[in-house]
Amino acid sequence: MKQQIAQILTEVVQQLKQQGVIPEDTSPRINVENTRDKSHGDFATNLAMMLTKQAGMPPRDLAQKIVELVADVPVVQKVEIAGPGFINFFVDDSAKFDVVQTVLEQKENFGKCNVGQGRSVLVEFVSANPTGPLHVGHGRGAAYGASVANLLEVAGFKVAKEYYVNDAGRQMDILATSVWLRYLEQCGETFTFPSNGYKGDYIYAICDSLQAHYATTLQKPVSEVFAGVTPDEGQEGGDKEKHIDDLIVKAKNLLGSQHYEAVFKAAIDAILSDIKEDLAGFNVNFDEWFSERSLMDSGVIDAAIEKLQASGKIYEKGGALWFKSTDYGDEKDRVVVRDNGIKTYFASDIAYHFNKLERGFDILIDIWGSDHHGYVPRVKAAMEAMGTDSEALKVLLVQFAVLYRGGEKLAMSTRSGQFVTLRELRDEVGSDAARFFYVQRKSEQHMDFDLDLAKSKSNENPVYYIQYAHARICRVLAQAVEKGYSLDTEAGLGNLAKLESEQEIHIATELAKYPEIVARAAAVYEPHQIAYYLKDLAHGLHSYYNANQFIVEDDEIRQARLTLISAVQQVLKNGLAIIGVSAPEKM
């Protein structure tokens, strides 16, 4: 309908040019909007106001000219000029119900479009270090990323979802060492646990499995473990970083590479499988868990560095290898290989992004926490230097959720073991409510997350409002069958013209908006638009429900109404699927 009007206006612009009202070289963007106020008709355009300058006449006069040129179309009942020069289109009520048939024919495909044109997208998100369980901060990225992926899929992209597993580097060594030290404690050794080690309770579970497999064969005397180790923070000459680094070296030496590997692997396997299970319970699933170590082992990182060297953007300074990212607008140059020969995290990230493109993806989407925003220019710089198009990479930043409990701001740290896990949140409020809560806000908006509120008011979460609308429809349709009035959509579609209440027309109008909302939301990566749309649609349904009886004696009216609400049911289901929320049949 909207396109139809836009089409008409495009023709009008051509005619205006021919008549010399506006210059030949003007090509205005045809803008057709849904009106907010029903007295403004169904659609409006600001075309006259946009062209007022080129035409050299007041907007209302120009609008008058445009209206005269607008071709007669049966569905357009009336065209009006209003306000400063808006042109309002009033659509014939009966035409508004055409969408119902479309919905029922296309079913779960209703709302899909092809702006993606089958291009392949890799959406990488969560990618939290596997050093502990996911906390509620990760939840936002998970909910947002999964919804964006769904959205893109509906918009006609070929989507793959990936979790980058940082299973290499110092943090993992600290984790392995922390596990081993806790294991030693369980074996009866006594010492002060390093301040910089991982202290979460989940560590003990890993130790239990180590004990089950190895009994005490991994035990070493404390005197040996701590001999010659730099003291911890708070002690004479102490340094917590050196302390933990020394302990890592000890762990490797005392255990030997094979046993150290075993501890390392036990830790990461346990945590990763916990994360996988957690995300699956959150209705977030990945196609690929991409290991950083695999990049190292396959030599991809070296290849990437060589590629950069070939571009001439690598130089040596102070024994380290630097990438000249300032040539691409970064604030300063960045180290890729440290003076001790160890490659930085940045180096593997360059390789990782290069690898993504090599796997054939057209578009790369990274979803990062906003604390990584400073990282974007250097990754793009590296992509440029390697001769790839940095435009292919789109980084979506998600603001941190600031957690409150009873008005108190909560500090969260995986290291200290003090955080609220995603699993706790799911247990308390449920996956659906949590998914909806996260995705309701646009991603760049700071989010205050009051846990007490989220838990105590779980029944007031708008998600139930939407699910309730869906469940209501299901129950009504079931009741109809029980009363011997099974739904005959064929008959219903034929009688839609009999529906003329305000609520019915409103619902039909809302249904027609859905594909457009999806397309727009996908274009700007904003799943929250779907959430708001669904609230509106649910409101339309509840309103309708309270004002009208669906299961009535009159066959024609009943069939028409049941057909209309089954279309609503379908769209609610489609929209909820994008947000990753279930559509229950009863509540």
Place this chain on the structure above:
RNA sequence: GCGCCCAUAGCACAACUGGAUAGUGCAUCGCCCUUCUAAGGCGAGGGUUUCAGGUUCGAAUCCUGAUGGGCGUACCA
């Protein structure tokens, strides 16, 4: 210091990406269950869109500056 992001009703957030009288939920106050689920509906109150300028037919939205908040500014990952 410099850079990025944010600021809308008591609270949490929207506003079709520059459109008409700035909306929704919670909270507050009325009304509606012998009728398909009241986790619902109908209505009321609540705003100088942080402040000061600018751009234009038109600004919550764009530009400049100020204020307040978050984050970043490693040869960490």
